Each structure stands twice: as C-alpha cells, then as structure tokens.
Amino acid sequence: MNKFIKTTSVIFASLFLCLLSYKFCYLVAEKYFFDKLIYRKSIAHGYRLGLVEKNIYQKFRPLTNILFGQRIKNMVDLVSNKNIFTEKSYNIAIIGDSYIWGTGIKTNQRFAQILEKKLNKIKATKIITLGRPGDSILDYLYWYDLINNQKIKPNLFIFSMVENDAFIEPTSNRALIPKYKKIIDSCQQANPNTNIINLKNVDVYKLADDGYTKDQIDKIVNELQVKSLKNPTNICIFKKSLELLSNSQSIFFAADNYIINNSDGFNIMNKYLIASNKKILPSEIGKNIPKYSLYWNNNIDLYNSFKISPAEGHPNALANQMYADILFIEITSNPKWGFTK
Numbered sequence: 001m002n003k004f005i006k007t008t009s010v011i012f013a014s015l016f017l018c019l020l021s022y023k024f025c026y027l028v029a030e031k032y033f034f035d036k037l038i039y040r041k042s043i044a045h046g047y048r049l050g051l052v053e054k055n056i057y058q059k060f061r062p063l064t065n066i067l068f069g070q071r072i073k074n075m076v077d078l079v080s081n082k083n084i085f086t087e088k089s090y091n092i093a094i095i096g097d098s099y100i101w102g103t104g105i106k107t108n109q110r111f112a113q114i115l116e117k118k119l120n121k122i123k124a125t126k127i128i129t130l131g132r133p134g135d136s137i138l139d140y141l142y143w144y145d146l147i148n149n150q151k152i153k154p155n156l157f158i159f160s161m162v163e164n165d166a167f168i169e170p171t172s173n174r175a176l177i178p179k180y181k182k183i184i185d186s187c188q189q190a191n192p193n194t195n196i197i198n199l200k201n202v203d204v205y206k207l208a209d210d211g212y213t214k215d216q217i218d219k220i221v222n223e224l225q226v227k228s229l230k231n232p233t234n235i236c237i238f239k240k241s242l243e244l245l246s247n248s249q250s251i252f253f254a255a256d257n258y259i260i261n262n263s264d265g266f267n268i269m270n271k272y273l274i275a276s277n278k279k280i281l282p283s284e285i286g287k288n289i290p291k292y293s294l295y296w297n298n299n300i301d302l303y304n305s306f307k308i309s310p311a312e313g314h315p316n317a318l319a320n321q322m323y324a325d326i327l328f329i330e331i332t333s334n335p336k337w338g339f340t341k
Contacts, residue, residue, distance in 0.1 A: 044106055044107075045103075045104055045105060045106060046071060046098075046101055046102050046103045046104065046105070046107075046133075070107050071101065071102065071107050071110075071129075072132075074128035074129055074130060075130055075132070075143075078128075078130065078143075078146055078147060078150075079146070083150065083151065083152070084128060084147070084150055084152075085126060085128075085150065085152040085153070085154065086126075086152065087152060088124060089123075089124040089125055089126045090119070090123050090124065090125045090126075090155050090156075090338075090339055091125075091126050091127075091128075091152065091153075091154045091155050091156075092115075092116075092125065092126070092127045092128070092154055092155065092156045092157075092158060093127075093128050093130060093143075093144075093147050093154040093156075093157050093158070094112050094127060094128070094129045094130070094131075094157075094158040094160065095129075095130045095131055095140045095143050095144060095157065095158070095159050095160070096129075096130075096131040096135070096140070096159065096160030096161075096162070097131050097132065097133060097134060097135040097136070097139070097160070097162060097164075097165075098131075098132070098133035098134070098135075098314060099160050099162060099255045099314065099315060100112060100129045100130075100131045100160050101129070101131060101132050101133055102320070103133055103312075103314045104308040104309075104312045104314045104316070105308070105314075105315075105316065105317055105320060109317040109320055110129070110320055111320040111321070111323035111324040111327070112127050112128075112129045112324075113127075114320060114321060114324035115127060115323075115324040115327050115328055118324060118325075118328045119328065119331065119332075119339070122332065122339075123339065128147075130143035130146075130147065131143065131160070134199075136164070136165050136166070136167050136168055136169070137165045137166065137168075137237070137238050137241040137242060138168060138174060138175060138180050138183070138184075138237065138241055139174055140159060140165070140241070140245065141180065141241045141244055141245065142174045142177070142180065144157070144244075144245055144246070145179070154249075155249065155337070155338060155339075156249050156250070156251065156331070156337050156338075156339075157245075157246055157249060157250040157251070158250070158251045158253055158327065159245065159250060159251070159252050159253065160253050160254075160255055161252055161253065161254045161255075161269065161273070161280070162254070162255065162256055163222075163225045163226075163229070163256060163263065163265030163266055163269060164199075164225045164228070164265075165238065165269070166197075166225075166228040166229050166231075166234045166235065166237075166238045166269070167197065167198045167199055167225070167228050167234075168184070168196050168197075168198055168228075168234055168237050168238075169198050169199075169200070170184050170196050170198075183237055183240045183241060184196075184237055186236075186240070187233050187236035187237045187240065188233055190232075190233075190236060191232040191233040191236060194231055194232050194233045195233065196231070196233050196234060196237075197224065197227055197228040197231045197233075197234050198228075199221070199224070202220055202221060202224055207220070214311060218313070222265070225265050226264050226265050226268070229265055229268040229269055230268065235272065238272060239272055239275075239276065242272065242273065242276045242278065243276050245278070247276075247277050247278060249337070249338075250278070251281055251327070251330065251331075251337075252273060252278045252279065252280050252281065253280070253281050253323070253326075253327065254266060254269075254270070254280045254281075255315060255319075255323060257280065257283050258283045258286050258306075258319075258322065258323070258326070259302045259303055259305075259306040259307075259315070259319060281326065281327075281330060285326045285329055285330065286322055286325075286326050289322070289325055289326070289329075292322050292325075305318070306318060306319035306322070307319070
C-alpha cells in the first residue's frame with residue numbers, strides 16, 4: 001500500500017512539474033522568441049488569413065462568415081433584415097473596423113463585450129458591433145443607414161474612428177450602392193485632377209517579396225494614410241459621409257489616440273470631425289483611471305504596452321479593457337446619453 005501511495009505521489013509530482021515547465025517555457029518563448037502573430041492566426045482571434053507569406057504578411061482565403069460566430073452574427077442578422085433590438089434594453093451600436101472586430105484577440109476580450117457586461121450590472125443592455133477589418137467611412141455610413149432601417153433603433157451610436165478611415169475603395173460592393181456611389185462621383189467630379197487613394201496604391205505583398213521589413217512596410221502604409229487625409233477627393237468623400245452620421249446620440253471614439261497621442265493623421269482627422277460638430281471623446285479619461293494612469297505617469301511605452309505584439313499592432317486585451325472602462329465612465333456619468341434615466 002505504501003509503495004502504491006509513493007508511486008502515485010511520484011507520478012502526480014512529475015506531471016505537475018511537467019505542466020509547470022511547459023507553462024514556463026510557453027511564457028518565455030512567447031515573450032522573447034516567437035511573436036504572437038505567428039501562431040495566433042486562428043478564427044478564434046478574428047483572422048481570415050491563410051498560409052504565412054514572407055515577413056508575416058499573409059494572403060486572404062475565403063472563409064464562411066458563420067465560422068466567426070458571435071463576432072459576425074450582428075452583421076449577418078442585420079443584412080438579413082432580422083430584428084436586432086428590443087424595447088426592454090438600452091441598445092448600443094458600435095460601428096468601426098478591425099478595432100471593433102477585435103483582430104488578434106478573442107471575442108470575449110473585445111471592448112464591446114466587456115462594456116456590455118459592465119453596463120448590464122446597472123441596466124439591461126444590448127451592444128452590437130458592425131464592422132470588419134478594412135472598413136472605411138463609407139462602410140460606417142452603410143452600417144449606420146442599415147441599422148436605422150430597423151423598427152427599434154439604437155439609443156446610442158459609438159463610432160470607432162481610426163486614421164485610415166479616409167481610405168476609399170471605389171469599386172467595392174458598398175461603394176457601388178447608388179447612395180454611396182453618388183457621394184464618390186460628386187467628389188471625383190469636384191476634383192478631376194486627383195485620384196482616390198486607397199490601400200491598392202501600395203502592394204504590401206510585393207513589398208514583402210522584395211525584401212522590405214514589416215517596419216518599412218508599416219511606415220509606407222502610415223505615410224499613405226496621412227496622404228489620404230490630405231487628398232482632396234478622399235477628404236471630400238470623408239466629409240460628406242461624416243456629415244450624414246448622427247451628431248445627437250453618438251460618441252466618436254478614436255482608439256489610437258489613447259495610446260499614440262497627437263499623431264499627424266489623428267490631428268488632421270480630428271479637424272474634420274470638429275468641423276462637422278463631432279467631438280472625439282478625450283483621452284484624459286483613460287489617464288485618470290488609476291490602473292492605466294501609471295503608464296502615463298511613469299513614461300511607459302504606451303504603444304508597445306497596449307498592442308498585441310511587435311508584429312501585430314492592433315490593440316491587445318489590456319487596451320480593450322481600457323476602452324471599455326473609458327466608455328463605461330462616459331455613458332454612466334453623462335446624462336446626455338440617457339442611460340441613467
């Protein structure tokens with residue numbers, strides 16, 4: 001009997017040490033040797049990507065929307081004309097791109113899910129997210145128009161603005177819808193000597209094949225973003241679309257501005273938002289929350305602290321938690337949004 005107990009104890013101790021060693025090696029490898037993006041290319045983390053190409057840039061492969069579960073459900077239901085909201089809850093529609101899609105993080109780590117859970121502790125709340133990676137201001141307008149066709153409309157809109165929102169793809173399916181095509185055509189006619197700038201102006205895959213590093217490619221793309229915010233045709237489309245979005249029950253939220261202060265792109269974009277009577281939620285809210293203020297007070301590298309990894313620049317789980325906390329404070333403390341009625 002004693003021999004059995006001793007043998008069993010040795011087995012369990014060995015298993016425990018093996019698991020402990022595995023966890024330790026996993027954490028060390030993840031932090032110092034392998035970028036998270038290399039192995040987090042899964043549907044669970046919001047990626048629609050196929051095999052790895054050079055320099056971590058990857059090519060798309062077709063995936064059915066249903067595989068993304070809750071991440072895509074709201075959009076599928078809305079396009080199918082299903083009723084989204086009920087009168088029993090406070091309803092919020094968050095519209096944006098990869099930042100609300102949650103590229104690189106799990107569905108339950110997205111700020112929309114975290115915010116919904118926090119608000120539900122006070123009042124029944126339903127939050128839907130409308131947007132996918134690569135969406136632009138025209139896509140935001142598309143989702144805004146679609147949700148406004150619903151019988152029960154949102155109590156609040158949250159628009160997640162990023163610096164590449166002025167990239168316009170004039171041949172996309174949504175850009176060919178008459179209402180949005182009219183916006184594009186009128187801006188092209190008003191600026192006949194300038195072409196629309198979009199990501200097709202730079203082939204990231206070819207640059208990767210030619211030996212450019214990811215940092216070099218990111219720099220090229222970032223410079224293109226700033227150019228799109230200065231291009232007369234892009235800005236015309238951006239401004240016309242922006243003017244059609246609601247001012248009254250809308251929060252405009254610039255996620256990047258909370259971790260990259262006063263970038264050229266943001267300052268230009270913010271100028272057009274202000275001109276349209278749309279005010280970005282101030283970043284000071286995050287700085288005043290104790291668990292995040294230490295990053296500012298101690299001059300910690302904000303961008304690297306709040307992004308997923310060196311190769312994946314999208315906001316990580318900590319950043320999404322901060323976004324949820326910032327929005328929670330605004331929604332529950334500002335009577336304008338009607339949440340505390």
